[in-house]
Amino acid sequence: MAASLQISGVRKAFGKGNKAVEVLQRIDIDVQPGEFLILVGPSGCGKSTLLNIIAGLEEPTEGQVRIGGKDVIGVPPAQRDIAMVFQSYALYPTMSVYDNIGFALEMRKVPKAERDQRIRQVAAMLQIEPLLERRPAQLSGGQRQRVAMGRALARQPQLFLFDEPLSNLDAKLRVEMRAEIKRLHQVSGITSVYVTHDQIEAMTLGSRIAVMKGGVLQQLGTPDEIYNRPVNTYVASFIGSPTMNLVPGHNGSAQGTDGFQIAFTQLPLRAPRDGNLLLGVRPEHLALDDAAPWRGEVSLVEPTGADTFVVVKTGVGDMTVRVSAQSRVRAGDAVGLHVAADHVNWFDAVSGVRV
Amino acid sequence: MNTKNLSPNLSRLLVYSVLLVAAFFFLAPLYVMVATSLKDAEQIRNGNLLSLPHAINFDAWGLAWSGACTGTDCRGLQPYFINSVLMAVPAVLISTAWGALNGYVLSLWKFKGSDTLFGFMLFGVFMPFQVVLLPMSQVLGWLGISSSVGGLVLVHCLAGLASTTLFFRNYYTAIPKELVNAARMDGAGFWTIFWRLIVPMSTPIVMVTLIWQFTAIWNDFLFGVAFSGADSKPITVGLNNMANTTSSVKSYNVDMAAALIAGLPTMLVYILAGQYFVKGLTAGAVKG
Numbered sequence: 001m002a003a004s005l006q007i008s009g010v011r012k013a014f015g016k017g018n019k020a021v022e023v024l025q026r027i028d029i030d031v032q033p034g035e036f037l038i039l040v041g042p043s044g045c046g047k048s049t050l051l052n053i054i055a056g057l058e059e060p061t062e063g064q065v066r067i068g069g070k071d072v073i074g075v076p077p078a079q080r081d082i083a084m085v086f087q088s089y090a091l092y093p094t095m096s097v098y099d100n101i102g103f104a105l106e107m108r109k110v111p112k113a114e115r116d117q118r119i120r121q122v123a124a125m126l127q128i129e130p131l132l133e134r135r136p137a138q139l140s141g142g143q144r145q146r147v148a149m150g151r152a153l154a155r156q157p158q159l160f161l162f163d164e165p166l167s168n169l170d171a172k173l174r175v176e177m178r179a180e181i182k183r184l185h186q187v188s189g190i191t192s193v194y195v196t197h198d199q200i201e202a203m204t205l206g207s208r209i210a211v212m213k214g215g216v217l218q219q220l221g222t223p224d225e226i227y228n229r230p231v232n233t234y235v236a237s238f239i240g241s242p243t244m245n246l247v248p249g250h251n252g253s254a255q256g257t258d259g260f261q262i263a264f265t266q267l268p269l270r271a272p273r274d275g276n277l278l279l280g281v282r283p284e285h286l287a288l289d290d291a292a293p294w295r296g297e298v299s300l301v302e303p304t305g306a307d308t309f310v311v312v313k314t315g316v317g318d319m320t321v322r323v324s325a326q327s328r329v330r331a332g333d334a335v336g337l338h339v340a341a342d343h344v345n346w347f348d349a350v351s352g353v354r355v
Numbered sequence: 356m357n358t359k360n361l362s363p364n365l366s367r368l369l370v371y372s373v374l375l376v377a378a379f380f381f382l383a384p385l386y387v388m389v390a391t392s393l394k395d396a397e398q399i400r401n402g403n404l405l406s407l408p409h410a411i412n413f414d415a416w417g418l419a420w421s422g423a424c425t426g427t428d429c430r431g432l433q434p435y436f437i438n439s440v441l442m443a444v445p446a447v448l449i450s451t452a453w454g455a456l457n458g459y460v461l462s463l464w465k466f467k468g469s470d471t472l473f474g475f476m477l478f479g480v481f482m483p484f485q486v487v488l489l490p491m492s493q494v495l496g497w498l499g500i501s502s503s504v505g506g507l508v509l510v511h512c513l514a515g516l517a518s519t520t521l522f523f524r525n526y527y528t529a530i531p532k533e534l535v536n537a538a539r540m541d542g543a544g545f546w547t548i549f550w551r552l553i554v555p556m557s558t559p560i561v562m563v564t565l566i567w568q569f570t571a572i573w574n575d576f577l578f579g580v581a582f583s584g585a586d587s588k589p590i591t592v593g594l595n596n597m598a599n600t601t602s603s604v605k606s607y608n609v610d611m612a613a614a615l616i617a618g619l620p621t622m623l624v625y626i627l628a629g630q631y632f633v634k635g636l637t638a639g640a641v642k643g
Binding site: 055056057076077078082083084086087088090092093094103104107108151155 | 531533534536537538539540541542543544547551552555556
């Protein structure tokens, strides 16, 4: 059932000549059968365009898309054997839930008895059986979301596409549906591509994540790779909340000392090369330590329940530190910062590329 | 206006008086027409314009429908009424269906230049129809349907297309593009999406367009007088000719009855479908 998806050299430009706007610049992504790929990035990064190209709703200017090894460029969306869940759900307002789920099957001339069986099976899986006779307008947001998922599931397609399906839901429902999508993917095993701008959704759902910005694929990797070994400062600061601390400094023997020099402080860290660098360290890898040489003043304390985030104003900018909820630190306190040396990232100060 | 100093009763009284005056102003002509049509010739000659009829007398209505003379033809309005029905019903249905299809393409299946095309079509809404009289009669001649009901149907379809397209296009613009995309991915084509998805969502705007087109086509005089032949005159032209026929005595009662007969169908359409008219005009975005 599950199919592979290969995107090779896909480029998309609008307009002609020197007025052309490139929204996608040579994207190459290979998705294995059964994988759950996340396309993540800020608005306007081209992730939705890429999804539409996979779906066949837009054609690329250049490049190839293969589903299950078959080139699908020029093939109409209906014949690509793809199901898509839209941000606005796009339920057919004049049809009942039953007909919404069955519409695609009807279009594919699935016999009535089999259609009925599949609709009921999907409805049971999503627990929407009591809603089958209702119209979309009579459903709540979460129920509509479920129907939209059901419509996609009933098709039993080769590929699932999700276009920010959870962004219209409230926070609690979003967490529930996120788990639901993960469960359904595990049950069905269908290759999925999921577009979001929410990095938590990306981290929790994806087997691999593609981080995009300005039409360029920044990094493609497992959630662990993306989080712990970001390839540049953009990925480093986009993924993770609160974001990674980036500390400018200088590494080298010029000062005649060993370690990483930030402002007037020497950190006992070994950088992979000399020169001006950025030290990337996540809030959980900083600790408050009165003995540490790197000093600052607490400017903000943000308790979130499980953890408390402390913003410390230092000579090289504000640093966010994760401390335990029991911490007694208060705004105005003078503190020292300790860096967990095993968990630091190094970036070039100018290009932002990982070194 | 400062109504704070007035007692609630007094301000209410003011409002009602204004409304009553307005209602009287608008209803007076209707009253005169109905009252006159029910009077006999004797009472019209001697009585006051506003007086009530002495006895309810439908003779004038009968004459207007099937006995009044236009020149030497004494068949009343009946043949013209039938012509108008034969002209208006197909013209209304065709122009509405055609406009729906145009609107569907121009809003949900945009192509290169579709917005420009729509801009040009808008000219048709504001164009004075006198401009097209001459070229149109040429075209009707070439097609061999000048001076026929069929020719009038064609003229009204073309003349109404700009408005019907505008109505449907603006209504369909509110439909999210994702809905069409979802249907495309589900395997529905251009026509299936139109019939199964878009048409069922269109009831309010269909009603608006039907009323609009019916009123315009039924009440049209210009095309009727310019493009009809002896046996294809619509009711507006028939009414005009009948009322202008010179005879020794003017039968105002018959003229009034005839005018009421000519106006009744549009009024009936408003009464039957009017509730949709307001709903359709105020309908906003279509929520999924």
